[in-house]
Amino acid sequence: MHSAPMPSRGLTVGFDLDMTLIDSRPGIHACYRALSARTDTYIDCDLVVTRLGPPLEDELVNWFPADRVPAMADLYRELYPEYAVTGTLAMPGAHEAVEAVRAAGGRSIVVTAKWEPNAALHLRHLGIAADAVVGNLWAERKAEALRAHGASVYVGDHTGDVRGARTADAYAVAVATGPCDAAELRAAGADVVLTDLTQFPAWLGGYREAAPA
Numbered sequence: 001m002h003s004a005p006m007p008s009r010g011l012t013v014g015f016d017l018d019m020t021l022i023d024s025r026p027g028i029h030a031c032y033r034a035l036s037a038r039t040d041t042y043i044d045c046d047l048v049v050t051r052l053g054p055p056l057e058d059e060l061v062n063w064f065p066a067d068r069v070p071a072m073a074d075l076y077r078e079l080y081p082e083y084a085v086t087g088t089l090a091m092p093g094a095h096e097a098v099e100a101v102r103a104a105g106g107r108s109i110v111v112t113a114k115w116e117p118n119a120a121l122h123l124r125h126l127g128i129a130a131d132a133v134v135g136n137l138w139a140e141r142k143a144e145a146l147r148a149h150g151a152s153v154y155v156g157d158h159t160g161d162v163r164g165a166r167t168a169d170a171y172a173v174a175v176a177t178g179p180c181d182a183a184e185l186r187a188a189g190a191d192v193v194l195t196d197l198t199q200f201p202a203w204l205g206g207y208r209e210a211a212p213a
Contacts, residue, residue: 011106011208014146014170016156017119018052019178020197021094021110021128025049027084034083035076039064051179053158055113055138080118090126091177093197097155098128100201104208107131111145111154111164113138143168153207155200159188173203 018024029045036043043063051059056076060069101108109132112119116135123130134145142164146154154165157178165172166189174190175197176182182193194200 010150011101011104012109012149012151012153013101013106013204014109014111014142014149014151014154014165015097015130016053016154016158016161017110017112017114017122019091019157020155020161020175021091021097022088022122022126023091024052024084024088024122026089027087028052030087031076031080031083034079035072038075038079039072053113053138053160053179056115077115077118080115081121084118085121085125088122088126090128091197093200094126094128097197097200097204098130100204102129104204107149109134109145109149109151111137111142111151113160137164139163140167143170146170155197157185159184162188162190171207173200175200 015021029049032043032045032048041063048059056073057069060072064072098108108130110119110123110130111134114135116133119135120133123133132149137145139160140163146168151170153173154161154170155173155175157175157180159180162172162174162185172189172191174185174193176185176193177196185193194203
């Protein structure tokens, strides 16, 4: 497990988006229904929203021939602002988690596999005041953005998020609000598993107290 280092340039905390900061299941469900209707292709939308986290293309390959996936991904992203944004809710504690970082004098960045323009739409719509958003990164590749921004903590709901944190040598904080349960997150190497983000401000206070001066 990691200790609790604080980078010399100050506290930066990374957050995943889907099922960490936002409950995007209703909006994504609606967007997949629209994609299904537009393409006359069966998609089990109820199943899709139980396994959010990996890149869009990883899901689309279950419903479309591989050679059609790039075009279907483009169409999905085109439909997304109309169908997926307004139906999406902030996860319990999301605003407070970001505010806790700000109150500590730190920066919050969102690092997500979602297409970056659509991720930014969600943050604006819900008033989640992240200092930066970086999209199109999944699992170990999330470390690219975490390192670039000097993040010492990364918070996510998926084992892929834990792998990203560990690749970046960031403290891996997992929340059991997505498709992976607490046991899976611990087995993947999470340094701490929280029930949800409502526990994050208190955790952050303890993390900062334990950090070297």
